[in-house]
Amino acid sequence: xxxxxxxxxxxxxxxxxxxxxxxxxxxxxxxxxxxxxxxxxxxxxxxxxxxxxxxxxxxxxxxxxxxxxxxxxxxxxxxxxxxxxxxxxxxxxxxxxxxxxxxxxxxxxxxxxxxxxxxxxxxxxxxxxxxxxxxxxxxxxxxxxxxxxxxxxxxxxxxxxxxxxxxxxxxxxxxxxxxxxxxxxxxxxxxxxxxxxxxxxxxxxxxxxxxxxxxxxxxxxxxxxxxxxxxxxxxxxxxxxxxxxxxxxxxxxxxxxxxxxxxxxxxxxxxxxxxxxxxxxxxxxxxxxxxxxxxxxxxxx
Amino acid sequence: xxxxxxxxxxxxxxxxxxxxxxxxxxxxxxxxxxxxxxxxxxxxxxxxxxxxxxxxxxxxxxxxxxxxxxxxxxxxxxxxxxxxxxxxxxxxxxxxxxxxxxxxxxxxxxxxxxxxxxxxxxxxxxxxxxxxxxxxxxxxxxxxxxxxxxxxxxxxxxxxxxxxxxxxxxxxxxxxxxxxxxxxxxxxxxxxxxxxxxxxxxxxxxxxxxxxxxxxxxxxxxxxxxxxxxxxxxxxxxxxxxxxxxxxxxxx
Numbered sequence: 177x178x179x180x181x182x183x184x185x186x187x188x189x190x191x192x193x194x195x196x197x198x199x200x201x202x203x204x205x206x207x208x209x210x211x212x213x214x215x216x217x218x219x220x221x222x223x224x225x226x227x228x229x230x231x232x233x234x235x236x237x238x239x240x241x242x243x244x245x246x247x248x249x250x251x252x253x254x255x256x257x258x259x260x261x262x263x264x265x266x267x268x269x270x271x272x273x274x275x276x277x278x279x280x281x282x283x284x285x286x287x288x289x290x291x292x293x294x295x296x297x298x299x300x301x302x303x304x305x306x307x308x309x310x311x312x313x314x315x316x317x318x319x320x321x322x323x324x325x326x327x328x329x330x331x332x333x334x335x336x337x338x339x340x341x342x343x344x345x346x347x348x349x350x351x352x353x354x355x356x357x358x359x360x361x362x363x364x365x366x367x368x369x370x371x372x373x374x375x376x377x378x379x380x381x382x383x384x385x386x387x388x389x390x391x392x393x394x395x396x397x398x399x400x401x402x403x404x405x406x407x408x409x410x411x412x413x414x415x416x417x418x419x420x421x422x423x424x425x426x427x428x429x430x431x432x433x434x435x436x437x438x439x440x441x442x443x444x445x446x447x448x449x450x451x452x453x454x455x456x457x458x459x460x461x462x463x464x465x466x467x468x469x470x471x472x473x474x475x476x477x
Numbered sequence: 478x479x480x481x482x483x484x485x486x487x488x489x490x491x492x493x494x495x496x497x498x499x500x501x502x503x504x505x506x507x508x509x510x511x512x513x514x515x516x517x518x519x520x521x522x523x524x525x526x527x528x529x530x531x532x533x534x535x536x537x538x539x540x541x542x543x544x545x546x547x548x549x550x551x552x553x554x555x556x557x558x559x560x561x562x563x564x565x566x567x568x569x570x571x572x573x574x575x576x577x578x579x580x581x582x583x584x585x586x587x588x589x590x591x592x593x594x595x596x597x598x599x600x601x602x603x604x605x606x607x608x609x610x611x612x613x614x615x616x617x618x619x620x621x622x623x624x625x626x627x628x629x630x631x632x633x634x635x636x637x638x639x640x641x642x643x644x645x646x647x648x649x650x651x652x653x654x655x656x657x658x659x660x661x662x663x664x665x666x667x668x669x670x671x672x673x674x675x676x677x678x679x680x681x682x683x684x685x686x687x688x689x690x691x692x693x694x695x696x697x698x699x700x701x702x703x704x705x706x707x708x709x710x711x712x713x714x715x716x717x718x719x720x721x722x723x724x725x726x727x728x729x
Contacts, residue, residue, distance in 0.1 A: 388555065
C-alpha cells in the first residue's frame with residue numbers, strides 16, 4: 177500500500193473514530209483548544225508588550241538636571257562629558273526658560289506656578305541614548321551612576337531604569353506563560369491519550385481481527401495517531417479562531433484604553449499561527465503515542 | 478509443513494496448557510484436533526500463527542521457526558495462514574465486502590482488484606450476492622462462511638479453524654465442514670479443532686487427540702494420505718472450486 181493510500185485510510189478511520197466517541201473527542205479538542213488559547217493569548221500580549229518596550233527603549237532619554245549653582249561654563253563641560261558617553265547619540269540643552277514654557281504647555285492649569293518666576297525650573301540636558309547591547313547592562317548602569325555623581329548635577333532621570341523594570345516584569349510574564357503552557361499542554365496530552373485509549377478499547381476486537389489477517393503495527397496504529405493529530409489540529413484551529421475574536425474585541429477598545437493598545441497592537445503572524453497548530457498536532461500525536469504503549473493494543477485474552 | 482518438537486506452554490499464572498507435544502502435519506493434509514474443553518486445542522492453534530509463544534520446544538511452519546520470528550515479521554507469517562474462529566470475529570460496522578477485502582487493501586491492491594478477489598472468495602463460499610450486507614444481517618452459518626472467505630482471500634497454505642461449527646446447528650455445521658473439505662481438496666493444509674466426535678467420524682481424516690495438554694492419540698486418516706473427495710453426501714452451495722488468484726504477499 178502506498179503512503180498516500182495509507183494516509184487516506186488512516187484519515188477515514190480516524191474520522192470514524194472521532195465520530196464514534198464524539199463526546200470524549202469534543203472534550204479532548206476543547207481541552208487542547210483552551211490550552212492553546214490561553215498560551216496563545218499570553219504569547220500575543222507579551223509579544224505586543226515587548227514590541228512596545230522595544231519602541232520605548234529606542235526612544236529612551238537621559239535627562240540631567242543641573243544644580244542652580246552651575247554656571248554656563250560648568251554646564252558646557254558637563255554637556256561635553258555626557259556627549260562623549262559611549263551610548264550617547266544626541267544631546268540638547270534645555271534652558272530654564274524653555275523648561276518653563278514646556279511646563280506651561282504640558283500643564284496649562286498649573287502655569288501660574290512658573291509664570292513670572294524666572295529660574296523656577298533648572299537648566300537641563302536631554303540626551304538620546306542607544307539601547308545598551310547584551311552584556312553592556314552593568315557598564316551602562318555604572319555610567320549612569322557616574323553621571324549622577326558628577327559635580328553640578330542635581331538629578332538624573334533615566335528612562336532605562338523603569339524600562340528595565342518593565343522588561344523584568346515582561347520576562348517574568350513570559351516565564352509564567354511558558355510554565356502555564358507546559359502544564360496546560362501536558363494536561364491536553366493526557367486528555368487526548370485517554371480519548372485515544374478509549375477509542376482503541378472500542379476497536380479492540382477489530383484490532384484483533386486486523387492482527388489476525390496480518391496487518392502491520394504501522395497499519396493498526398496509524399489511524400490512532402492520525403486521530404490524535406486531528407484532535408490537536410482541531411483544538412489548535414478553535415484556539416486560533418478564539419484568539420482572533422479576542423484580538424478583534426480588544427482592538428475595538430484601543431481608542432479608549434491605553435492597555436488595549438499595549439497588548440493588542442498586532443495579531444500573531446502566519447508562522448506563529450502555524451506553530452500554534454503544530455503544537456496542537458504534536459500534543460495530539462504525543463497523546464496517541466502515550467496511549468498506545470507497547471501493550472495497549474494487544475488483544476484481550 | 479507444521480512440526481512441533483517437544484512443545485510445552487505454561488502461562489504466567491502457572492497453568493500448563495500444553496505439555497511436551499511433538500507432532501507433524503504434512504502439506505495438504507486435513508486433520509482434526511480434538512479434546513475436551515481446556516485440553517489445549519486453542520493454545521496449540523495459537524502457537525502456529527504466533528498468537529502465543531511456546532515456553533519450551535520448537536515449532537516450524539513451512540520450515541520457519543515461528544518462535545524466533547521477530548515481532549515485525551509476524552504479520553507476514555499470518556498472511557500465509559487463514560484462521561477461522563467459532564465466534565466468526567467479523568467487524569460489525571463494515572460490510573461483508575469490507576470484511577473480506579481487508580487484507581487485499583492493506584496489501585495495496587487497487588479497488589477493482591480488491592473487489593475481484595473479494596468477490597471470488599465470497600463466491601467460493603456461496604455468498605457473492607451478500608457483498609454489501611452487514612454481518613448483523615446474516616445468519617450464523619453465513620457469518621461463518623464470510624469468516625472462511627476472509628481466511629481464503631490470500632489463498633493461504635494453511636487454514637486453521639478453531640471450533641468453527643461450535644455455534645452452528647448440525648445442518649449448518651455439515652455445510653461448513655463441506656466447505657473446509659473443498660478447500661482441502663485444492664491443496665490447502667487444514668487443521669480443524671472440534672470436540673464434535675460425530676462430525677469427526679463422519680469425515681474420517683486424521684485425528685489428533687489432546688487431553689490435559691498432552692497429545693494422547695494420533696489416529697491416521699482412514700482415507701489415505703493424499704487429499705481426496707471427502708465431503709459428506711449432499712450438494713454444496715459454494716459455487717465452483719476453480720482456482721482464484723493469490724493476492725500477493727508483498728509487504729505493505
